[in-house]
Amino acid sequence: MLYPKPLFFLILENTVLYNFDEIIDRRHTGSLKWHYSDDTIALWVADMDFRAAQPILNTIERVGHHGVLGYTKPTAALYQAIINWHGSRYGLALDKQHILFSHGVIPSLALMLRVFTEAGEAILVNDPIYTPFMTKVRDNGRRLILSPLTEAEGRYHLDLVDIEAKIVEHEVKLYLLCNPHNPGGRVWTADELEALLVICKKHDVAIVSDEIHQDLTLSGHEFIPFLQLAKGYEHKVVSITSMTKTFNVAGIKGAMIFAKDEALIKQINQQQRLRDEHDLNLFAYEVMASAYEKGGEWLEQVLAYIEANIDLVCDFLEKHLPNITVMRPDASYLIWLDCSAYGQDDQTLYNQFRDAKVELSGGIQYGNEGHLKMRLNVACPQVILIEGLNRIHTALSDMSQPL
Ligand SMILES: Cc1ncc(COP(=O)(O)O)c(C=O)c1O
Missing domain, CATH: 3.90.1150.10 (Aspartate Aminotransferase, domain 1)
Structure with missing residues (x-):
């Protein structure tokens, strides 16, 4: 061609x-x-x-031109860029201590299985779902419980009755939410998310929300970070997101874990340090900062x-x-x-x-x-x-x- x-x-x-x-x-x-x-x-x-x-490409060029590619840590400017982006777009109030870095959304999801559950415990996931949600649960020795989405008027919907029944029947400890949903493309509404939260609170189920597609929300829809709704239940809620999908830099790799409860943050941090999963490469930090500042x-x-x-x-x-x-x-x-x-x-x-x-x-x-x-x-x-x-x-x- x-x-x-x-x-x-x-x-x-x-x-x-x-x-x-x-x-x-x-x-x-x-x-x-x-x-x-x-x-x-x-x-x-x-x-x-x-x-x-272009600002991202300029950043990569600048870093290469500098020529010294040594060990790197997140800068104050990077934290500020993340805080500004999520605050101004979604009203999510983050402080520096609420932000943890990781190599990717899926590695973070796998980490959360260890934070919130023990081997053999049940984790609830919707069907259909981005494949690693299922494989990570199974491969980490947890029980995978599926709740099919229902389809009406050309859109997927959460089946809240089925979700609650499965939580009770299987003593589910963790719900892995995908918002926006891949592959169905749904951005779950405030009503849907609040109803889900009520159920999870009632049965003491933790929620980890994969929000990697958040910034690609299309006109007429509103994305709500789950953490935004979680007041009073923050010890059981984590949002995971990344600049990689938004800015088409998946080859760079890098993600952020947001949590607001001090004890939970400590626990996530401990799990990350156990496996040396807590820092990113130089290019990921730099790209992340320029993306959120100028993208x-x-x-x-x-x-x-x-x-x-x-x-x-x-x-x-x-x-x-x-x-x-x-x-x-x-x-x-x-x-x-x-x-x-x-x-x-x-x-x-x-x-x-x-x-x-x-x-x-x-x-x-x-x-x-x-x-x-x-x-x-x-x-x-x-x-x-x-x-x-x-x-x-x-x-x-x-x-x-x-x-
Ligand atoms: C819902 C969802 N989560 C996670 C990922 C991949 O994230 P990462 O590359 O940061 O592991 C994708 C990629 O398509 C995705 O669609």
Whole structure:
């Protein structure tokens, strides 16, 4: 494929205008997403095919230019940038002592299993869910209890009756919440989160909320950090988030754990030190600070582009593949597609897409509720997305008639 090579950004009166139409070839760069040796289009793993924000790239260049890459600790400016970002956007009042750093959201989630539970104890997770929620629970010798989300009017909902029944039946100690939800894209509302909190309080269940997609909340929706609601129950609540998803710097790695109860913070810190998991590399600290200080302009523009891509997908599928049911996300760039009208088994469905040289994430990896679903990543230049959609069309047109 040959694409024109446009300028990647323009600076107008101190405003950087990013060009997300720019095609950046990620093949042969060690990219997890673009690992193919052929011309398959990658619309699967959750990173974006966009160049990072210019202030972040400048920071990496500055650090390299300085030339000394020694041991590093978080600066006062970094703490302040995190505090300002979360305070101004979500009203979350953080102090320096509420913020712990970690290598990633999933390593932090695994750490929380050790903080809140013992081997053999039960942990509740929704189905479908981002796969490591399930594997980390099982691999760490805890009991995985699943509560299926219910579907109504094209959206997922928490089944609060089922959640409470399972908590009681299995003596659940910890609920792993995903907000915004991957793969369903829901941003849980204040009412939903408060109802969940009431249940967890009643049965003394801790809540760890993975909020990595928080800043990708789309227009018309409001993200609420769980910690924000947890007054009086802060000894049992942790929010985990990161700059990596927001600013498309997943290769840098790094995350933050927020907790407000002093004893809980001490316990998390002890667990981290036991495994030497409490500090980040130089680039992660530097990127985190510049992202939260100066990345807002890029984020605003990328969200507008993503939103246009979501519209594009919805229009295309409605016109050309109306038998796919589309779950329009409240947040992020992942669209959950129900392909069950095509009646194939999961592996056949996935293979059909791969044969048409387009890769999406097979829904079944996110739990039984992902049966015959596919997760589509739209964070790429429109020209790539359109080609991907045409291939999806080919994949499904080749299948036997829809049921
Ligand atoms: C909900 C969720 N949590 C965590 C992660 C990964 O986080 P990390 O790379 O910091 O471990 C992802 C990546 O897609 C995700 O979607």
